[in-house]
Amino acid sequence: MSDSRRRTCKLTRALDPGTLRDILVGLAQSTGTTAAVVCGPGEPVVGPTPGSPIGHALAASPAGAAAQKARIEAAAANGTNDAPRMAYDDEPGLCHLVIPINAGRHRRGVLVLGDRPSRPWTEDDCRRVAERWQLSADALLAATRQCDGWPEEQRTVCTNLGVGVASLLARLCLQDQQLQHRVDELSAIYDMAGMLAGTRDLQEVLDLTARKVCEVMQTKACSIRLLDEQTRELVIKAVYNLSERYLNKGPVLVDRHPIDAEAIQGKVVYIEDAPNDPRVRYPVDARQEGIVSGLVAGMMYRGRPVGVIRVYTATKHRFNRFEEALLRAVAAQAAVAIVNTRLYHAAIEAERNKRQLKYAGDVQRRMIPPAPPEREGAVFGCVYKPSREVGGDFYDFIDLPGGNIGVAIADVSGKGLPAALTMASLRSALRVYTYHIYDVERIMTQVNDHLCRETRTNEFATLFYGVLTPDARRLTYCNAGHEPPLLLRDGHVQELQVGGMVIGVVQGEPFEKAILELRPGDLLLLYTDGVVESLNFAEEQFGRRRLAESLKAYAHLAPAQIVNNIVWDVRRFIGLSDLADDMTLVAIKVK
Numbered sequence: 067m068s069d070s071r072r073r074t075c076k077l078t079r080a081l082d083p084g085t086l087r088d089i090l091v092g093l094a095q096s097t098g099t100t101a102a103v104v105c106g107p108g109e110p111v112v113g114p115t116p117g118s119p120i121g122h123a124l125a126a127s128p129a130g131a132a133a134q135k136a137r138i139e140a141a142a143a144n145g146t147n148d149a150p151r152m153a154y155d156d157e158p159g160l161c162h163l164v165i166p167i168n169a170g171r172h173r174r175g176v177l178v179l180g181d182r183p184s185r186p187w188t189e190d191d192c193r194r195v196a197e198r199w200q201l202s203a204d205a206l207l208a209a210t211r212q213c214d215g216w217p218e219e220q221r222t223v224c225t226n227l228g229v230g231v232a233s234l235l236a237r238l239c240l241q242d243q244q245l246q247h248r249v250d251e252l253s254a255i256y257d258m259a260g261m262l263a264g265t266r267d268l269q270e271v272l273d274l275t276a277r278k279v280c281e282v283m284q285t286k287a288c289s290i291r292l293l294d295e296q297t298r299e300l301v302i303k304a305v306y307n308l309s310e311r312y313l314n315k316g317p318v319l320v321d322r323h324p325i326d327a328e329a330i331q332g333k334v335v336y337i338e339d340a341p342n343d344p345r346v347r348y349p350v351d352a353r354q355e356g357i358v359s360g361l362v363a364g365m366m367y368r369g370r371p372v373g374v375i376r377v378y379t380a381t382k383h384r385f386n387r388f389e390e391a392l393l394r395a396v397a398a399q400a401a402v403a404i405v406n407t408r409l410y411h412a413a414i415e416a417e418r419n420k421r422q423l424k425y426a427g428d429v430q431r432r433m434i435p436p437a438p439p440e441r442e443g444a445v446f447g448c449v450y451k452p453s454r455e456v457g458g459d460f461y462d463f464i465d466l467p468g469g470n471i472g473v474a475i476a477d478v479s480g481k482g483l484p485a486a487l488t489m490a491s492l493r494s495a496l497r498v499y500t501y502h503i504y505d506v507e508r509i510m511t512q513v514n515d516h517l518c519r520e521t522r523t524n525e526f527a528t529l530f531y532g533v534l535t536p537d538a539r540r541l542t543y544c545n546a547g548h549e550p551p552l553l554l555r556d557g558h559v560q561e562l563q564v565g566g567m568v569i570g571v572v573q574g575e576p577f578e579k580a581i582l583e584l585r586p587g588d589l590l591l592l593y594t595d596g597v598v599e600s601l602n603f604a605e606e607q608f609g610r611r612r613l614a615e616s617l618k619a620y621a622h623l624a625p626a627q628i629v630n631n632i633v634w635d636v637r638r639f640i641g642l643s644d645l646a647d648d649m650t651l652v653a654i655k656v657k
Contacts (some may be wrong), residue, residue, distance in 0.1 A: 069393065069467065074610060081235070081238050081239075081242075083112060083265070085112065085117065086103065086112050086235075086522070087112060088237070089231065089235075090102065090103065090112065090113050091115050091117075093115075093117070093179070093228070093231055094113075094116060094117025094118075094121075095117045096117070096227060097117060097179055097220075097223070097227055097228070098117055098118040098182075098213070098220070098224075099117050099118060099121065099163070099179040099180055099181060099182060099222040099224060100113070100115065100116045100117060100118065100121035100124075100125075100134065100178070100180055100181035101113055101114065101117060101178070101179055102114035102115065102135075102136070102138045102143035102177075102178045102180070103175055103176070103177055103178070103235075104138065104139060104175060104176045104178060105174070105175040106167075106173075106175065107143070110122075110579055110586040111135055111138060111139060113138070114135060114138050114178075114181075116134075116181065118181065118182070118209075118212075118213050119209035119212045119213055120174065120181060120183065120206075120209040120212075120213045121134075121181040121184070122209070122515075123201065123202075123206045123208075123209035123442060124195075124199070124201070124206070125206050126201055126202065126205065126557045126563060127199060127200045127201050128200075129199040129200045130199040130200065130201050132413055132513040133199050134181065134645070135324070136179065137180070137181075138178045139158065139164065140153075140155075141153035141155075141162040141164050141178050141180060141254040141505075142178055143325070144164070148164045148166055148168060149166075149344070149407070150163060150164065150166075150225050150228065150229060151163075151164050151203060151379075152164070152221075153180070154184055155184075157186055157394045158187075158191060158194070158195040158198075159183055159184050159187065159191065159401075160180060160181055160182065160183060160184065161180060161182055161183075161184040161216060161405040162178050162180025162181070162182075162223065163178070163179040163180060163181065163224055163225060164176055164177075164178055165177040165179070165225070165226060165228045165229055165232045165234045166232070166268050166293060166441055167235050167236050167239070168236055169236040169237070169239040174235070174236060174239045175235070175239075175262070175464045177228055177235070179224050179228050179229060179231045179325065180211045180523060182213065182216035182370055183210065183213070183215055183216065183217070184215070184216070185215060186206075186210070186215055187331050189207055191210075192207040192210060192306045195387070196525055211368055218407045222414055222638075226389065229497065237440050238547065253281075258361050260310075261379050266558050267407070268407045268408065268411070268469055269304070270403065270638030271400070272290050272303050272304030272404070273304050273305065273306075273377070274401075275288075275290060275396065275399075275400045275403070275634075276288040276289065276290050276304045276305055276306040276375075277306045278396075279306075279375065279377060279393070279396050280306050280307065280377065280394065282396070283377055283380060283389060283392060283393065284592050285377040285379050286307060286356070286357070286378050286379050286380040287305070287306055287307040287308045287355075287357070287377070287378045288305065288306045288307070288308075288375065288376065288377050288378070289302060289304070289305045289306075289313075289375070289376045289378075289380050289579060290302075290303055290304040290365075290373060290374075290375050290376075290400070291318060291326075291374050291376075291549050292319070292372065292373035292404070293330065293371050293372060293373050293374075294562050297319075297320055298316065298321055299317055299318045299320070300318040300319075300320060300323075300326055300373060300374060302318075303373070306600065307354065307536060309355060311351075311354075312354075312355045315341050315348045315351040316347075316348060318347065320349070323345075323347055324345050324509045325345050325346070325362055326362065326374050327373045327477075329362045329363060329364040330366075330371035330373075330374060331364065331371075331372075331605075332364050332369075333363075333514075334361060334362070334363045334364050334390045334393060335361070335362040335363075335366065336359075336360075336361055336384075336385060336390075336553070337360035337361070337362065337611040338359055338361065338382065339358060339379070339382060340352040340357050340358060340360055341353035341357075341358070352364065355378075356379060356380050356539075356628055357378040357379075357380070358378075358379055358381055358382050358383070359378070359379045359381070359382050359383040359384075359385070360376055360377065360378045360379070361376070361377050361385050361389065361390065361393055362374055362375070362376045362473040363375050363393045363394050363396075364397065364596055365397045365398070365401035366397070366398065366401055367401040367402060367404075367405045372400075372401040372404055372405060373401075373404070374397075375393065375397050375400060375426070377393060386653050399510040402622075422566075426464060428597075429597050430456050430457070430460075430489070431450075433460065433489075433490065434450050434460060434461065434462075435448070435461070435462060435463050436625070438463070439463045439465075439471055439516075439624075441471065441534075441536065441538060442536075442537070442538075442657070443535075443536065443537040443539065443656065443657055444534065444538035444653045444654050444655060444656050444657060445624065445625050445626060445651070445654075445657065446463070446625055446653070446654055447625025447626035447627070447628055447630075447652070447653040447655075448461055448625075448626075448629060448646075448650075448651065448652045448653070449479065449629040449630060449633055449649075449650070449651050451596075451633060451645065451648065451649040451650070452648045452651075453481070453533045453645040453646060453647055453648050453649075454481060456482060456483055456485075456486035457481075457486060457489070457648035458477060458478035458480060458481065458485030458486060458488065458489050458527075458648060459475075459476070459477050459478075459489070459594045459596065459648035459649070459650040460474075460475070460476055460489050460492075460493055460650070461473075461474060461475045461476075461491055461592070461650055462474045462475075462493060462497070463498070464496075464497060464500050465507070466500065466533065466542060468536065469535075469536035470533050470535055470536060471501050471533070471536075472532070472533055472534075472653065473531070473532050473533075473534055473541075473592070473654070474496060474497075474529065474530065474531045475529075475530050475533075475548065475592040475593070475594065475650060475652055476492060476525075476527055476528060476529040476530070476548070476594075477527060477548065477648070477650075478490070478492065478525075478527040478596040479524070479525055479526050479527065479594060481647075482527070488517075488521055488527065489527075491517070491520055491521075492513065492517060492529070492569075493514075494526055495512070495513050495516040495517070496509070496513050496529075496531065499512045499513055499516075500531075505579065506532065506533060506542055506543060506544045506579045507544050507576075507578060507579040509531065509544075510544045510546055510565070510566070510569065510577040511574070511575070511576065511577055512574070513529065514546070514569035514570065514575055514577070515573050515574065517570035517574070518569075518570055518571070518573040519573075521570050523532065523571075523580055525570060526568045526569065526570035526571050527546075527568065527569055527570055528546060528547040528548035528549070528568050528569075528595075529541065529545075529546045529547075529548055529569055530543065530544075530545045530546070530548040530549075530551060530562075530592060531544055531546075531563075532544070534654070538584060538654075538656050538657070539579070539583065539584050539585075539656075540566045540581060540582070540583055540584065541582040541584060541590070542580075542581050542582075543562060543564070543565075543579065543580055543582065544564065544565040544566070544577050544578065544579045544580070545562060545563055545564060545565030545566075546565050546567065546568060546569045546577060547565070547566070547567050547568030548565075548567055549594060549595050549597075549598060550563040550594055551591060551593070552590070552591045552592050552593075552610075552613065552614060552617055553582070553588060553591075554584065554588070554589040554590075554591070554618065554621055555587070555588050555589075557618065559614040559617065559618070561610075562580070564578050564579065564580035565577050565578060565579075565580075566578060585655065585656065586657055587654055587655075588655075588656040589617065589625075589628075589650065589655050590653070590654040590655075590656075591613075591617050591628075591629075591652070591653050591654075592651065592652040592654075593613065593649075593650065593651045593652075594647075594648060594649065594650045594651075594655075595647065596645065596646070596647035596648045596649040596650070597613060597615055597632070597636060597650075597651060599646075599647060600636050600638050600639065600640050600645070600646065600647070601643065601646065602641060602643070603641055603643065604638055608635075608636050608639050608640070612635070613632065613637070616631070616632045616635045617632070620630075620632065624655075625653035625654065625655050628653045628655075629651040629652070629653050632651060633649060633651070
């Protein structure tokens with residue numbers, strides 16, 4: 067509870083002291099008494115305000131005024147009952163009407179009406195009082211003749227007026243207390259919003275919310291459950307002032323719990339008596355825990371349920387509309403904090419993954435030859451465009467004995483990091499087997515068996531591998547399910563398809579090889595399916611026909627220019643769309 071809520075609501079805070087004195091002046095004149103308000107021990111007396119001749123006469127000197135105030139304080143100190151009562155002073159024989167000012171169950175002050183003689187004063191009484199408090203005996207005697215005693219009828223009228231004024235003051239005090247509570251609640255929500263916004267640990271957010279809501283709402287306990295959208299279970303995540311036994315009472319499934327099912331729709335649900343409420347799933351546990359009334363609110367974020375927050379009281383309690391609004395506000399703040407915390411950690415994880423992917427992409431790009439090889443009989447050009455940070459395409463040039471050169475291009479199924487890892491495994495296996503095996507069909511068989519052993523059944527790759535002689539006049543190749551390379555010769559395009567099925571599916575799968583005799587001027591283009599399967603906005607593929615036309619159009623250029631111009635043709639074709647797949651091209655022009 068905040069300090070402001072611990073403070074007793076004083077009349078002088080609920081009502082301006084000047085206004086309170088004006089009220090006392092009117093009351094004193096109406097009742098013919100001296101009126102004053104005593105807020106409590108040690109608190110200053112408001113008044114006293116004389117309203118009768120004897121009251122004015124008794125306050126005519128500093129000593130008399132001090133004595134008047136002391137009599138009022140003494141009368142107030144004895145007025146501890148809830149009903150109005152009379153207080154009598156034997157010396158000098160005055161009486162006071164003491165009326166408590168009660169706001170709710172709390173005493174806020176005492177209204178005192180008095181300085182009326184309990185019996186008629188004699189001349190000796192007046193001279194004795196005047197001498198004691200340095201007053202004028204003649205003035206005091208004249209005043210007593212105008213105010214002779216306090217008849218029963220006048221006391222009844224004074225009591226009725228005093229009770230009415232005390233009731234009005236009590237209501238003003240209670241309204242001030244309620245207003246102060248609202249201010250404290252808003253302040254607590256503001257403070258909680260600041261604390262939650264500055265907290266990045268989810269558990270800390272939940273624990274802080276559970277504790278703070280109990281302090282603000284002055285409840286016995288609080289629990290917070292978050293919704294598991296897959297199982298529809300409300301999983302306990304934070305509590306305040308609840309036992310471990312209660313927390314382990316059993317699962318709470320939304321579909322079997324009408325209270326929470328209503329709460330996660332954005333409503334606030336009231337439980338008057340948890341041990342006897344048929345909607346409560348664990349009434350025995352509630353009774354053992356000392357839980358009676360409760361209030362349940364759904365934690366909603368942009369219309370979607372995040373969880374529920376519950377507050378409990380130890381006695382039966384009817385929550386008012388302010389308390390319901392407060393819990394709803396706390397639930398909304400907590401939902402935002404929870405979602406923001408989750409997003410924050412998701413962003414951190416995404417950034418970490420992004421860095422890891424960047425590192426993986428850097429490693430993968432180092433596997434791609436940095437520059438095409440140089441041979442007397444041919445000129446090479448190549449380009450690699452991954453659709454993501456890492457990809458499943460690769461091409462490679464492998465130096466072989468006798469000046470021969472191995473040329474490979476492959477496309478691994480899937481996207482992202484898994485495809486990149488499979489690509490690395492495939493590239494390594496290909497390089498190992500090309501160093502020890504001469505026949506391209508046997509190399510393909512060994513690479514296929516390796517991939518079958520190292521990958522899952524739904525992971526496979528297409529691979530074209532060929533060996534080019536030093537003079538680039540012969541290509542021995544095998545095509546394992548890859549897009550058929552295009553050979554442009556004398557203005558005509560033909561496809562190289564000899565080989566077999568994709569690799570990584572069936573162990574021991576046989577492959578065929580073919581030997582292609584090359585001539586000066588021949589242009590060979592190797593590519594992956596990301597080139598021909600690129601789509602435009604009309605869902606049309608770029609296709610092999612357009613690829614062949616581009617190859618013919620740029621055949622007079624150097625191979626490096628050919629592949630780059632083809633990439634631009636594809637990009638112009640797809641427009642503003644992003645690449646859906648990796649694009650890799652290798653061009654070989656025979657001199």
